[in-house]
Each structure stands twice: as C-alpha cells, then as structure tokens.
Amino acid sequence: MSDYNFAYLDEQTKRMIRRAILKGLAIPGYQVPFASREMPMPYGWGTGGVQVSAAVLKPDDTFKVIDQGADDTTNAVSIRRFFQKTAGVAVTEATEEASVIQTRHRIPEAELRADQILVYQVPIPEPLRFLEPSEVETRKMHALEEYGLMHVKLYEDISQHGDIATAYAYPVKVEGRYVMDPSPIPKFDNPKLKMAGIQLFGAGREQRIYAIPPYTDVVSLDFEDYPFQPTKADHACDLCGAEDSYLDELIMDDAGKRMFMCSDTDYCATRRKGGHIGAQGAPHREDAA
Amino acid sequence: MHEVLEGGFNDVPVQAAQAFRAVMTAMARPGDIVQVCGAQPPAPMSVAAGAVVLTLCDPETPIYLAGSHDTEQVRAWISFHTGAPCVAAHDAVFALGVWDDLPLGAFSIGRAEYPDRSATLIVDSAHLANEGAVLRGPGIDGTARLSLPETRAFQQNAALFPLGLDFLFTCDTRLAALPRTTRVS
C-alpha cells in the first residue's frame, strides 16, 4: 500500500467534501462551494473528480475511469493508477462491473444501474460563465432564477445559424430550478442525465461540487419551435457496427479517408465479444491490447 | 457508565467511508433505509446517529444538541471524537435530538446565493420503516414511503426550496434521509 491515508485525502478534507456532496444532492444542480485541495495532479486534469471519488470510494469498490469514453487514454490510466495505489480498490474497464465510474466528457453507453455512481470531472461548472464572466453576477442570477440571458444566447444562435450552436456542455435545467452545466459531454449524452445512478460533479480549480440524484428531472434547454436534438455522426461504428453509440472520427490516410468508431471503448469491445462486427472490424481477441 | 474515550471508529478512514456511502445513498434516495454502524455513542444517541456524527462532524461544524440529547456525556463524547463545538440552534450546521425537541424555526435554512448553508438535522427516532407518508421527488422512482413524525413540517420545508432544512432519521443502526426536495403527502 502507500504512506498516504486511504484514498489519499486526509479525513478532515474528506469530511468537508462529503458535506458538500450531501448538500449538492439535497439541492440538485446547485453548485456547492468547497475548499478544493491541491492534488498531486494538475488543476484542469480532473482534480475535482478525483477529490469527489476520494471522498466517495470505500475499499470494496470497483473503480472505472474513462476519458472521452475510453479507459486507456493516458489521463484515465493515470487517475485509475492513482486510486489503485492510494485506495487499493479493484479497478475494471467493464462498465457493468464498476461501482464507481469517474468520467471526463462522456456518459457510458450502457444504462447505469441504481447501485452505480458516476463522478464527472468538470472544467467550468458555471453554465452562465461564457455569457457573464463574473462569479458575483452569476451567483446572483442563480439566486434570482434569472436565466433570460441563456435563452437569449440560444435564440441568437438560431437567428444567426438557424440552429442552436452548442454541441457539448449543453445546458440543462434540473428539477425545474437550477440551470446546470453537465460538463463537456456531447449533447448526444444529455438524455442519459436522467438515470437510476447517482451523479456527482467535481470542479477542483473552480471549487464547486454539484449533484443529480437518481430519477431527477433533467431537461435540456430548448424552444418549442427548435426542440433539443441529441446528435451524433451519421455512421455506424466501423468496429462493432453499433448505430446507437457516440462515435470518434479517425483520419486514416493522407487523402483524408475517415473511419468511425465508438468513443465508449468498453461498449464497443463488449459488442465485438458478443459477435457484432462492423465494416472494418476484426473479431474480438483478448490480446488486442 | 459510558466512557467518553470509547465508541469511536476503530479504523476511521474505512469506517467513515462506509458510513458516508450509506448516508449518501440515503440522501440521494429519500425513503431508502440504510445500515450505518461502527459507533457506540452514549445514550440516548443511536448507533446510526453516532456514526453520522463521527463521519460528518469536526471543529468546522458547530452542532446543536436538543433536549434529551443535551447531556454532559453526549457533549463530551462529540467533543472528544469530533471537536465539533456545541452551539445555539441558529448557529448550528448540524443538530441532533428527537423530533419533539428540535426547534425547527430556529435553524438556518440558507440564503438565496448560498442555499447550502443550511442545517442538517439528525433526528433520533424510536421507529423507522417504509410505511406512512408518501414521498415524491428527486431520488425517488415514482413514490416511496417513510414513517415520518408528521407531514406538515416537511411540506412547509419543501415549499422553501431551494432553501430549507435536510433531515437524517436515525433509529438503532438504521438511517433514512429526507432532503428539502422531497414532497410529502
């Protein structure tokens, strides 16, 4: 094991984070300030998610980390190793086996169960920040439920582009009260925000924690004549053939030939194990790693 | 005679992690009854209330002890194990007592900019079961039931949303939660 406390953080810090998580769950979508600590990884690289995970994990958990939907991206590997080392928890790449999943920019394709917890890494927790840079002002706007500015912005998009020009970090309204940034997930993932599992959001540098309890109403902002539309590339996964998953786009040759594959690597591998093969896919092999 | 120095967690990081997960699950799923143990607080505190205090309280969280819970032994135990100062109700981050002793109107319900700065009440109860009042709201798939001491106070509390109090009901080693978002009927 290691010289550090279980899950790295000292107990007083964990208590402070735990209290913030409880208030976050009690006030869905509201950003609870917390005294974020300096972590041994840079701000902006998941320190908020890491602190929330550290406060939530218990020794018998099975932990999964994804970045862009993938378990093997370098930062996901780094965070997974951190908790393997400091909390001694079991780790997995299988969504189904995980009790706690830390994520950056994606919600897994497989529907999460009631006993699973999803921890999001959040860069800028304030959905109004790009419209109003001042924290003093945006806090007031949330207090007064003054969200007109956001609708004006979305509407201006429509008048300029004929469409809402927000493709990720698409704002939602939680339980009819707080407008919330779901972190930079593609808007394709927004409908999944209403789920059976507990969702916790940690923004380390910005010192905010927020939460969505299970089955909470989460509505993507839109207009009657321009209803919200989750979108994805109009392709099937070239590896597993899935037509319902969010896709990464790869450039294959100098001529710019494209290929598409599931961003959720576990979803893709599970499908291939189940015998689904896409246009350029190979049958699943255990040694593909 | 209860020894003040005893009754804390033996393995703080692990037991606190387990207790917190139970409390978090309860807060996220109003009506769910979870097990929390590992504490042996002095009477009249329940085991579950003891575990909650050990898990969440420290010198930064002033606590109010109501009525029958405001004893020398309880004060000494909380002070030794958590360092939380005992204060008047309106300064409290946490409160501990039986339902009839808790002065609901005296606690902080937060303010518009900071609704999180509200008290969490730990209500030691003689009875806790999934029966009685019907609960609806975030965390609940349809409806849930919980044996609440009354309904009116919780309806009034929910009407304050996003301000309001949050409740943890403790009974022996069991715990359930009722955040301000839950609509009770």
Added chain:
Amino acid sequence: MYVAVKGGERAIDNAHAWLAEERRGDSSVPELSLAQIKEQMALAVNRVMAEGSLYDPDLAALAIKQARGDLIEAIFLIRAYRTTLPRLGGSEPIATEDMACDRRVSATFKDAPGGQVLGPTFDYTHRLLDFKLAAEGAVAAAPVAPTHEGHTPHIMSFLDKEGLIQPEPPGPDVPDDLTRTPLELPASRALRLQSLTRGDEGFVLGMAYSTQRGYARNHAFVAELRIGVVAVEMEIAELGFAIEIGEITVTECETVNQFQGSKTEPPQFTRGYGLVFGMTERKAISMALVDRALRWKELGEDNLGAPAQDEEFVLYHCDNIQATGFLEHIKLPHYVDFQSELELIRKLRREAQGNMSQEAAQ
C-alpha cells in the same frame, strides 16, 4: 481491418523513465546536490517557497531539482505536498519591527532610526555578464559591519505618530484561510493578501506595473522595504504562552500612497502592503501596489474599471498552479467535444449551402 491502438499504460511508464533520464542530463557532469541548489539558487528557492506557501528551503531545493528548474512545476510539487500536512495551529503575528534586517531601504526619508541598509542587492550591479563566474573560483569575503540588533521601527510608524497615515481597521483575531475555505467575494483584505503573496510573481508584477502606467494609478512611494529574519512564535495551549518555534526570512514592503480626505476628515496618506517569504523584493513591491489598488472601495475611490482594481479578476487569475493546470489541460484529448462541434459545423454548412443554392435557383 483496423485494430484500435492501446498502450496508455506503457506510454506513461516509458515517458516517466525518459523524463528521469533527461532530468539527470549528461551523467559525465556531476549531479547537482540539494545543498548547491539551496545555497546557489537561493532566489529560485525563495520563489518556490513563497508561491508554494511552504517555508522549507530544503524541500524547495528538492522540488527545483525534481522539476528540472521549472519553477512553476516546483511550486506545484510543494503545493501538492503542503496539502497533505496536518494543520497544527496558527502562529502569532510575526513582529517585523524586530526583524534582523539584511536590507532596508526607504524612498521617503533619507535617514531614520535603524538606517538604510543596501544589503545584498542586484540594484547597482551593472548588468554585464561576469565571465569570471564561468570559471569556478573563490569569492572574496564581503566586509562585515556590526549588525543593528533589535527593534527597527517601521518608517510608517513615524507617519502614524503624526496622524498622516490612515490607520488600518482591525481584522478578525483569526483571519480566514484561503487554503481551508473556498474563496468568496467580496474577499476580506486578509484573503486578498494571502492570495497575492502566493500569486504568480509575473502576474502580480504585471498587475502592479499596469497601475503605475495609469490603470488605477495610485502614486506609490516605497516607504520601506525590509528583508531579514524574524522569529515565529506560537502559543502552546498546554503552556498558556507563546514560544519561538523557528525563524524565517521575509520581505516586507509598505508603500505610502496618495492621500485621502473629505470635508469631515483631513487628508491622510494610505498604505499598500506586501509580505512575502524569502528574499523576494520584486514580488513584495508588486504585492503592495496591487493590494493598494484593490482597496479602492474601502477607501472611497472610483472604480476606474482597471484590471488591478477588479478583485475577482486578480484573485481568480493570479494563482499559477490553477492557471497552468487549466491552460495545459487543453492538450488532453478533446475528441468527443470536438467531434460534436465537427458534426454541428458540417450540419450548419450543409443547411447554409442548401439555402444559398435555393436562393440562386430562384
């Protein structure tokens, strides 16, 4: 057929091994010792202590070595270490008037009790590369004057006796701690000063410079700049009195600024304050200027819209660990969010081109 590339784990291990090799450099060149860094790179060590918010020259030297001389990386190492330390208590306020000054200059009075002490400064060195340093050799000993021991009153105290300097309102007995509570605005002066003293030297310097050039100009004179060793005392509850627990070197700067006054109150000078770990005078002076600029509301001045007056702007952006982390994170994969923008822009262009060709056909 396409097989997805994996290998994050191995790539990380290999990168770490390579980094360790690069850190050591050419192994035929003797390795740097921490003592060498501490003694010969003392100002780098000071900066790392100041912005790392941890007074420990040995750890700062280690961090500089580990970071290959990247001071922001070294500051980060110190900050991450500092967070894991238990907080045993708070010291008594340090008594800088009792400082054993290595350097003490005033721009406002030619002489004052305690005198002016130039100290080991770059100020009047001609900035000519000293090629003698390229060849290692002994340094001639500097002449030693008897040190002024004991009390050296602050220059400000003489202005204070005359009622010329605005008295500072008393703060709380125990100020808030920036590292223990989330920053809330408006911030108390104590929190602002904490934030500035650990803020990035370059950022604070730039902000201070902007006030000199006219963005919320406040006409600062350096009333006093002193650098030296002070005792740190802490009250031990069991003893019931304070004992000395160590000594630290600090740089303190007090500026005297344009006076205030109104119909009811005669004019008084105002003050900016800087206090930084180690010998760090550029930072301390900068801090004093920015502190003063941030006090506009309290001193009844106009908000000129200058960056250095904007508390939220300064406090949220002066921390180089927050800034560098967030800045550098944009090199992490953003495949997913970029993909969503790609789809959107293709869709918008399709629609726009459709509209244009429709219009052309009409």
